[in-house]
Amino acid sequence: MSVRVVVVDDDPLVRSALSLMLGGQPDLAVVGEAGDGRAGVGLVRELRPDVVLMDIRMPVLDGLAATRLLHQEPAPPRVIVLTTFDADDHVVGALAAGADGFLLKDTPPPEIVAAIRRVADGEPMLSPSVTRTLIERVRADADPRVVSARRRLDTLTERELEVAAAVGRGLSNAEIARGLHLSIPTVKGHVSRLFEKLEVTNRVQIALCVRDAGALPDPE
Structure with missing residues (x-):
């Protein structure tokens, strides 16, 4: 059975690129796209995907707020925050909102595909740079x-x-x-x-x- 994915990003080119990339995988299926967080939440409630790729900075409702709403659903999907920003506040905010993964948009396509599979199986996924950001924050907070x-x-x-x-x-x-x-x-x-x-x-x-x-x- 394919992992059902919804892509939520305000950049249509990013949505198209992700859909094209994931569409070539035999075990993944992009079932919907949305251009802002509010529309994304509605689409997820309608389609009930397994995994959501969620941007952070979007109009109407940002990705962190949308992730919090999805996390409150009776059977929430797995959410991977996929963004160009790896500031520690974004990372911590995403994880606190209930995200299961945090990847940068410049992550190589094979790693994004692997992350979706891992998160769909219930395994959290952070990119190496994000992991370093969290480690540095913890160290700083202890100083x-x-x-x-x-x-x-x-x-x-x-x-x-x-x-x-x-x-x-x-x-x-x-x-x-x-x-x-x-x-x-x-x-x-x-x-x-x-x-x-x-x-x-x-x-x-x-x-x-x-x-x-x-x-x-x-x-x-």
Whole structure:
């Protein structure tokens, strides 16, 4: 019996490519396609496939929300999130929503086919790069310095985070003002509040806090 697959992606070219690729497999059958998460949920409820290939960024309803809805079904399908993004928030969000697999769209076709078969058999599947992302996140979450930095950044407003990131990149108050379309006195006020909220005494310590929290890339 063939594994019945539904493809949910807002890019018609991606849907066509996946359908063509999977259609050549004797044990797989693409039974439906949808261009957004809401339509995908409806199609899955109608067709009851075994596996759903789900994009993340889509109109109407994104892939994570759609996966959560499908996971609440009495007999939910297996869901593989297939996306161009491997940010740790996406990975954790997808798994928390109930996804059974997470693959990048540049995964070689044979590996995508193998992943569908494995997930259909009840075996979770993560691409190697996604596995590394999760390992790095777990390690970071266990680092007291990282935990402390993230805790302090969580106290900032969105604007204060922008100013902190700019300070972390080594920008002056005048450069920050131009980049964020603020007055220099306003920037100075934000920096003063950063000293207080982040419990630091100079701009270098702000930069270190931002970098420890993972809000800036490591220097080359």
